[in-house]
Amino acid sequence: MKKNRRTCDVPDATIHRLPLYLEKLKLLQAIGVEDVSSRQLAESLDIKASQLRHDFHYFGGFSRPGRPYQVNKLVPALEQIIGISEPQPTAIVGAGHLGQALANYQNLEMHGFPVQGIFDVNPKLIGLEIRGQPVLDMDEIETVIGREGIRIAILTVPATAAQAVTDRLVAAGVVGIFNFAPTDLKVPEGVIVRNERLAVGIMSLSFKVNCAVKAARKKASKPDGE
Amino acid sequence: MKKNRRTCDVPDATIHRLPLYLEKLKLLQAIGVEDVSSRQLAESLDIKASQLRHDFHYFGGFSRPGRPYQVNKLVPALEQIIGISEPQPTAIVGAGHLGQALANYQNLEMHGFPVQGIFDVNPKLIGLEIRGQPVLDMDEIETVIGREGIRIAILTVPATAAQAVTDRLVAAGVVGIFNFAPTDLKVPEGVIVRNERLAVGIMSLSFKVNCAVKAARKKASKPDGE
DNA sequence: TAGATTGTTAATCGATTAACAATC
DNA sequence: TAGATTGTTAATCGATTAACAATC
Numbered sequence A, B: 001m002k003k004n005r006r007t008c009d010v011p012d013a014t015i016h017r018l019p020l021y022l023e024k025l026k027l028l029q030a031i032g033v034e035d036v037s038s039r040q041l042a043e044s045l046d047i048k049a050s051q052l053r054h055d056f057h058y059f060g061g062f063s064r065p066g067r068p069y070q071v072n073k074l075v076p077a078l079e080q081i082i083g084i085s086e087p088q089p090t091a092i093v094g095a096g097h098l099g100q101a102l103a104n105y106q107n108l109e110m111h112g113f114p115v116q117g118i119f120d121v122n123p124k125l126i127g128l129e130i131r132g133q134p135v136l137d138m139d140e141i142e143t144v145i146g147r148e149g150i151r152i153a154i155l156t157v158p159a160t161a162a163q164a165v166t167d168r169l170v171a172a173g174v175v176g177i178f179n180f181a182p183t184d185l186k187v188p189e190g191v192i193v194r195n196e197r198l199a200v201g202i203m204s205l206s207f208k209v210n211c212a213v214k215a216a217r218k219k220a221s222k223p224d225g226e
Numbered sequence C, D: 001t002a003g004a005t006t007g008t009t010a011a012t013c014g015a016t017t018a019a020c021a022a023t024c
Helices: A003-008 A012-030 A038-045 A049-057 A071-082 A097-104 A106-110 A138-148 A159-172 A198-221 B003-008 B012-030 B038-044 B049-057 B071-082 B097-104 B106-110 B138-148 B159-172 B198-221
Strands: A090-093 A115-120 A133-137 A152-155 A176-179 A192-195 B090-093 B115-120 B133-137 B152-155 B176-179 B192-195
Touching (some): A003 B198, A012 A038, A012 B198, A038 A049, A090 A097, A097 A115, A097 B097, A106 B198, A133 A138, A138 A159, A159 A176, A176 B198, A198 B003, A198 B192, B090 B138, B115 B138, B133 B138, B138 B159
Parallel strands (some): A090 A115, A152 A176, A176 A192, B090 B115, B090 B152, B115 B133, B176 B192
């Protein structure tokens, strides 16, 4: 009753590393590695071993002092923590170019997020099959989300439609929204939104590129520098 | 000679907020707002005013004490800092579903990153026109990058091809890579990679969804709780 | 002037790293 | 035992927030 409460009060920085740990471990598992030390795993992710152990410590008890981690135990443990021990049925709302690209992206299913519904309002797109799934009329959102028990939706509609669609999704029972529309969403407490803002990402890349180019130029003009 | 050196030693957290500031300011500009205080701007972004001023302080001198910021001055100042005063010609390498989706994404051009080259190895895709740009044979990468002065590339090739393509891009003069391939890239110093790992993003969303669902259940079973 | 604002420094907070006892 | 490892706490580092003088 008291044991499994700690699982949720975890800093964001740690949460974002959990999938990275899992990915690396699955890679090790695939090539048959059985044991891995915090130092080895951390090194492959370019972080400090103490950070990894500190992260794991939030969940506790993946190994015992003196013994390295067992890959075959750590993988399911992390999957459990992340919440993908069971596949999480996922909806894609908006079957434009991006929605289709994501629906085609087989890695989604491989990582535990099988697409169980693709929706659009455009009659030209409705009925189009993507990896065996037909694009459905937006009107079926509530039915399908209820029937499939979908809790996670990927939003790829135009910014203008995003809030209205979000409201419907939340009302239908969706708890997590992966938002590709370039707009902020208002959601009730307890609903999680993750914004994937392409333009923001490329702009921060641009800032660093700019700095790198400047640095290179300075170096070139003062080749004796240090 | 001494003045404009400070522009590059800036924490990552600040760099990631710069595009958010710019986006909000452009929105204000579009509706004709002339002045904005740090408090107003910060509030709309759900951060503290002191954080915004602290961020701006790395670059210095956007206003004077006592006077609010002038939107029409701040927008070009931030564009300059981010490096998009001039449009940054951009290449998309990999014209599969995702590459096509991004090539169609007009926001890219609107934000200062016009797509000046789309490349693929697949003969079936070569020649296909996307928003007026034909998909080119990968063999033309070096020529086009040189001719257009492209420094930023968006990588949407399969993971297996990613490193080889990266090496060519870097050799041709690309300095920033927006990587959608689910693999780590090795690049020489001075080249910037930004990984956009869809699977990682959805997994950290899943973790939070899991927590939210658990919390809601607990609340439901103890409706008198607080 | 009184109230509001910025730029800038200091205080606080949180995340990363180091250290080390316990264990194998 | 000697060397390596984890779990866990303490020290360090960096980012956020508060405070305030200078200014309008």
